[in-house]
Amino acid sequence: MNHTATPDLAATLIAENFSRDATGVLHVGGLPLTALADTYGTPLFVYDADGLRRAYRALKQAVAGFAEVDYSVKANPNPAVIRVFHAEGAGAEIASGAEFDAAMQAGVPPEKILFAGPGKSAADLDRVIGGGIGEIHLENREELCRVAAAAERHGTTVRVALRINPGATAQGGAMRMGGKPSPFGFDEEDLSEAVDAVEAEPRLHLVGLHLFAGTQGLKAETLLGQWAYGLDLAAQIARKIARPLETIDLGGGLGIPYFSGDATLDLNALRAGLPPLIETVSTNPLLAGARVVLEPGRYLAGPAGVYLARVLAVKVSRGSRFVITDGGMHHHLAASGNLGQIVKRDFPLVAVSGGEGVSPCTVSGPLCTPLDVLARAAMLPTLAEGDLVAVLQSGAYGLTASPTGFLSHPPPAEVLVDGGQAASIRSRGD
Structure with a gap:
């Protein structure tokens, strides 16, 4: 049986730790994640x-x-x-x-x-x-x-x-x-x-x-x-x-x-x-x-971090919506449910830019395994190639608790936001 983090939990966590601007874009430490993704690339860990x-x-x-x-x-x-x-x-x-x-x-x-x-x-x-x-x-x-x-x-x-x-x-x-x-x-x-x-x-x-x-x-x-x-x-x-x-x-x-x-x-x-x-x-x-x-x-x-991934494709397979991203279990094994969880449950995952028409979808990564799933029943708005999703509660047991060498994708960058300024604390591929 799958259990899903409700939008209420995600909304609570955002209100406690982050913010959205008037256009609905998620901010960490006062900086829009859209801009950080453009600067540092995705996938990306951001810590406040x-x-x-x-x-x-x-x-x-x-x-x-x-x-x-x-x-x-x-x-x-x-x-x-x-x-x-x-x-x-x-x-x-x-x-x-x-x-x-x-x-x-x-x-x-x-x-x-x-x-x-x-x-x-x-x-x-x-x-x-x-x-x-x-x-x-x-x-x-x-x-x-x-x-x-x-x-x-x-x-x-x-x-x-x-x-x-x-x-x-x-x-x-x-x-x-x-x-x-x-x-x-x-x-x-x-x-x-x-x-x-x-x-x-x-x-x-x-x-x-x-x-x-x-x-x-x-x-x-x-x-x-x-x-x-x-x-x-x-x-x-x-x-x-x-x-x-x-x-x-x-x-x-x-x-x-x-x-x-x-x-x-x-x-x-x-x-x-x-x-x-x-x-x-x-x-x-x-x-x-x-x-x-x-x-x-x-x-x-944990609460101070997000894992940011960009949508590569959106497809419907036999009535189910799949959102395929450039991020996955190779960077965030815990979010995939493969870090010791017996019952795989979804971390709180949100669209960075908000949106309308919320419905359930599976968010999967780029790896050639059915285990590479970041969420199994995420309630997300309509998304398209190039949009961003963010996994909340990702400041702990993320990158270094994951099989980064699997399929040889480069490790993501890590960024620390402090005082309204972002600094790279691990370069992409390092």
Whole structure:
């Protein structure tokens, strides 16, 4: 069964993040997408720096007094995007040596970077430890040994945290990351043994906990429950090592609405639920001095971006309308429904210049596969060759989460709009 993002969701997102002018043309950061498409070509990713800042500031204010907010680089690793968040005070969570380089290029000090991920290579560990990384999150015994060996090679002691795969009661969100067999982290039932293994390594200094129970969470109560669970696990580690923790990383997982029926995460409800968690931290001497951190990516970057594609052809096949564009799953796998979704649902997709005569259509890309579909039942006006469509909620898990090499089409350009000025932050084909 297919589900379609309603025009109401798209209209709401445009009102919250963008605008249309008197002629109906969609603007990002005050600039018409028609002009940006003419200047930079299509397909094209466009990000609004003010939108990135609004999301960061809103979340930072909502969790003030409880947690700091870092940026999960995997959501969008373009250094220009990272730089916007760093200027707002965010550190960076990375998942590879290349993301470490991107964060450094964006100006993030190495001591404000933490490294997570279940398969850190010896080469990447040498890269980040040699670069002075602030913290590495351990996820298995072999990795623990690799980090210790790399620390020995570099003649240093590395600050580490344990990523814990929590019990079933901590699960939540659209994609469970805990509460089941998982490649991520040490199982909760093995916490004590994992602590002992780290403490036995003289080159490792255990400073914290990392918990990531689920992603794309849209309910405040789910997130609050996960965070409370994480604080309990942190207290267990601190009691085990008999010293205060320095870091409690409660992960990201904050979601954004993509589909009909999705509710926007209620930051007021999130804020209202924090006092018991703040009390838990402040009244426990083993936790009170710790830096509690959230490291979302999608929530911060997603709403500020659009993916722009130009119509190549419009056809009717056996009574169904197809709009064929120059953009597709090779640039935006998530919008195609092929990034882990079981039920393929349409991202909010709109005509850049508006129009009349709205009716359902399939929006497909240029690739030679039936999987290359950006929307299966999009409600769009009459379109013709040369018109533009825009996929909303495309600032996160877009270009770098897609099979850009498939059929050898050139990667699209990326543009950042800031203060009414557009700047290329990745050239077409780069």
